[in-house]
Amino acid sequence: MALPNGIGASVRRVEDNRFITGRGTYTDDINRPGQTYGWFVRSPHAAAKIKSINAKKALAMPGVIAVLTGADMVEDKIGGLPCGWLVKSKDGTPMKEPGHPPLAVDRVRHVGDQVAFVIAATREGARDAADAVEVNYEPLKAAVDATAALKPGAPLVHDDVPGNLCYDWEWGDKAKTDEAFKNAAHVTKLKVVNNRLVPNAIEPRAAIGEYDRASDRYTLYTTTQNPHVIRLLMGAFVLHVPESKLRVVAPDVGGGFGSKIFHYAEEAVVTWAAKKTGQTIKWTCDRSESFLTDAHGRDHATEAELAMDKNGKFLGLRVHTVASMGAYLSTFASSVPTYLYATLLAGQYSTPAIYANVKAVFTNTVPVDAYRGAGRPEACYILERIVENAAREMKLDKTEIRRRNLIPAAAMPYMTPVALQYDSGNFAHNLDVGLKAADYAGFGKRKEASAKQGKLRGIGLSTYIEACGIAPSAVAGALGARAGLYEAAEVRFHPTGTVTVFTGSHSHGQGHETSFAQVVSTKLGVPFENIEIVHGDTDRIPFGMGTYGSRSIAVGGVAIVEACEKIIKKGRKIAAHVLQTTADKVDFEDGVYKDKASNKTMTIAEVAFTAYVPHNFPHDTLEPGLDEQAFYDPKNFTYPNGCYVCEVEIAQDTGEVSIASFYAVDDFGKIINPMIVEGQVHGGLGQGIGQALLENCVYDQQSGQLISGSYMDYAMPRADNLPSFNVSTTEVPCTHNVLGVKGCGEAGAIGAPAAVMNAVVDALAPLGITHLEMPATSQNVWSALQSANKKAAD
Numbered sequence: 001m002a003l004p005n006g007i008g009a010s011v012r013r014v015e016d017n018r019f020i021t022g023r024g025t026y027t028d029d030i031n032r033p034g035q036t037y038g039w040f041v042r043s044p045h046a047a048a049k050i051k052s053i054n055a056k057k058a059l060a061m062p063g064v065i066a067v068l069t070g071a072d073m074v075e076d077k078i079g080g081l082p083c084g085w086l087v088k089s090k091d092g093t094p095m096k097e098p099g100h101p102p103l104a105v106d107r108v109r110h111v112g113d114q115v116a117f118v119i120a121a122t123r124e125g126a127r128d129a130a131d132a133v134e135v136n137y138e139p140l141k142a143a144v145d146a147t148a149a150l151k152p153g154a155p156l157v158h159d160d161v162p163g164n165l166c167y168d169w170e171w172g173d174k175a176k177t178d179e180a181f182k183n184a185a186h187v188t189k190l191k192v193v194n195n196r197l198v199p200n201a202i203e204p205r206a207a208i209g210e211y212d213r214a215s216d217r218y219t220l221y222t223t224t225q226n227p228h229v230i231r232l233l234m235g236a237f238v239l240h241v242p243e244s245k246l247r248v249v250a251p252d253v254g255g256g257f258g259s260k261i262f263h264y265a266e267e268a269v270v271t272w273a274a275k276k277t278g279q280t281i282k283w284t285c286d287r288s289e290s291f292l293t294d295a296h297g298r299d300h301a302t303e304a305e306l307a308m309d310k311n312g313k314f315l316g317l318r319v320h321t322v323a324s325m326g327a328y329l330s331t332f333a334s335s336v337p338t339y340l341y342a343t344l345l346a347g348q349y350s351t352p353a354i355y356a357n358v359k360a361v362f363t364n365t366v367p368v369d370a371y372r373g374a375g376r377p378e379a380c381y382i383l384e385r386i387v388e389n390a391a392r393e394m395k396l397d398k399t400e401i402r403r404r405n406l407i408p409a410a411a412m413p414y415m416t417p418v419a420l421q422y423d424s425g426n427f428a429h430n431l432d433v434g435l436k437a438a439d440y441a442g443f444g445k446r447k448e449a450s451a452k453q454g455k456l457r458g459i460g461l462s463t464y465i466e467a468c469g470i471a472p473s474a475v476a477g478a479l480g481a482r483a484g485l486y487e488a489a490e491v492r493f494h495p496t497g498t499v500t501v502f503t504g505s506h507s508h509g510q511g512h513e514t515s516f517a518q519v520v521s522t523k524l525g526v527p528f529e530n531i532e533i534v535h536g537d538t539d540r541i542p543f544g545m546g547t548y549g550s551r552s553i554a555v556g557g558v559a560i561v562e563a564c565e566k567i568i569k570k571g572r573k574i575a576a577h578v579l580q581t582t583a584d585k586v587d588f589e590d591g592v593y594k595d596k597a598s599n600k601t602m603t604i605a606e607v608a609f610t611a612y613v614p615h616n617f618p619h620d621t622l623e624p625g626l627d628e629q630a631f632y633d634p635k636n637f638t639y640p641n642g643c644y645v646c647e648v649e650i651a652q653d654t655g656e657v658s659i660a661s662f663y664a665v666d667d668f669g670k671i672i673n674p675m676i677v678e679g680q681v682h683g684g685l686g687q688g689i690g691q692a693l694l695e696n697c698v699y700d701q702q703s704g705q706l707i708s709g710s711y712m713d714y715a716m717p718r719a720d721n722l723p724s725f726n727v728s729t730t731e732v733p734c735t736h737n738v739l740g741v742k743g744c745g746e747a748g749a750i751g752a753p754a755a756v757m758n759a760v761v762d763a764l765a766p767l768g769i770t771h772l773e774m775p776a777t778s779q780n781v782w783s784a785l786q787s788a789n790k791k792a793a794d
Contacts, residue, residue, distance in 0.1 A: 211274040220270070
């Protein structure tokens, strides 16, 4: 009989007990013996030469231990921060990869760039001393906007990168796509900007560096999503020390959304400084620093064209994108506007020819990297916005143009023209479910009711697909990945029958301690409460790649299952010995081994006890113990997909947009924990709606100063900005992993922006407004309304 808290049950998250009672252990909660504190001196300029640094006043202040600079790191032969993905331009040349020093040496390249590191007995003392460090700058002109940075004569971010161009990359069949456009009956064109976002995880980044002279070993406590990757990058490329000499611990992490994947300068500096000064050093970011230093997301400017025949059948898609990289290449920045973006431009449609050209550009701004969805939201947005405009131009209903172009379920597996093979999905069914749930047919009456109140009403759709669990390693490596993309797990039975799972995945809000335990409970028949999940400490867990790209259950979860299979296999041999039969005659189900001939049984807990107390044990064929490890490298991506339907009302006098309803239908494959999945969807939808209506990272185009550098100027979504979501799932299992799972963590952020903006434009279209850039703030909408009214009056 199956246990009650296994796969498919809405088990309450066990980790939440410590979080909601204030007993979580985040990096800033950790205090080491003799700990000191660090504070960074940061550049106030977007671009400047460093003429001199004078730390005399700072060093004379009480409690100040040291002031370290880039020159000190150069003297110690410390390396720069590496990029983990090599992209080549369309002419075959490798991308430009300028140095990224953890502390600036001769030049700063964005406001907030690290210039010096002050260490003192107290945090306040370090901060005060940082203010006393005198830096003589020679300000330079800044390149802020990516498109402008490509123009001749634009200021250079790096002297060794001509024209600020990191790479000029292409994907797809250009000749075939150009031919499709020649034969088109109609071409829809659209220019969009995917607005830059600041991640804003609830926990700011923090790091503690520690060095033990007796063992010549470093320890870094840090707010990261992938501790082993940080250890690899920092050990091999920055500190130049063997990995065995470096321990990385990521305790409880309060949100990441991609921004805590990367190896940051602060992690390297506190670790190096710990040895140099003989001090244990804690650094905790404040929110202002977060705005200035956490890797930002999005920031694309795109021109797209969609070619159709006379019936609205898609013939070809052509996309040209300029993507800002910021001042330096962050860890996975180069892959986001390329392999995580252009490969998704087919969406759910059977478009036969697609071509994308992407120019990645250095600017004097904070580096840009993966943010919840990472390339997939940008692809979905441009595709779903142009499809909606095409429907309007072709005088087709927005649902009809989609139905004519959706890939049918019978076509699976389906190879897209941008190199991905979808293994499963029923896109038309999701559309039907979403339209029925949202009462699409009754929208006209609701629009009339809004009009009677003086409001505009619109409805928008978004049919999204994403690629999760980046894989396989061989393919990713051929495309430039500088690391494997597998995951690892160890499942260890203890003599008393309890289980500890060591996973290379990392939890920062996803509920792994619950969902992974549900998988193990189902697979091994062990009570849920007897299973412990361990992650985050490179000294304890196997080498794994961490958590990002909705990979935890689809890659990490499958690794756990494969380790469980090895446990079951070994346990069968032990049970066969005790039951005096052969392994091929022993069944295993719901935690019980059973001899098919005699019906004698043995629980897996009894097998575990036998393995560790081997008085009756086949020593000649088996080792004692019951502890197995597995590495899983996926055969393909997984492809979560769905249909979102959003309705908005717009107040014509103020331009305020309110979301009247939002319906989400998602296919995540097999669902492990419906309650956790629903929570993940809610969070993603909140972030997607935030991008569409509120959030916008703004730089002054001349000075490069961050104008939206606090919550006074950067609007985060609040509860009253969000509707009561109506979410549901359909299950079309993934065909190439044993769990049938696809991943769910990023879907809401991928599909929501297009659904919201399509609804906004639908409401404004009767006034002649067919496009509006994100975010659709009250001011932006009001301005568009005023322009439309003025044009109508003229």
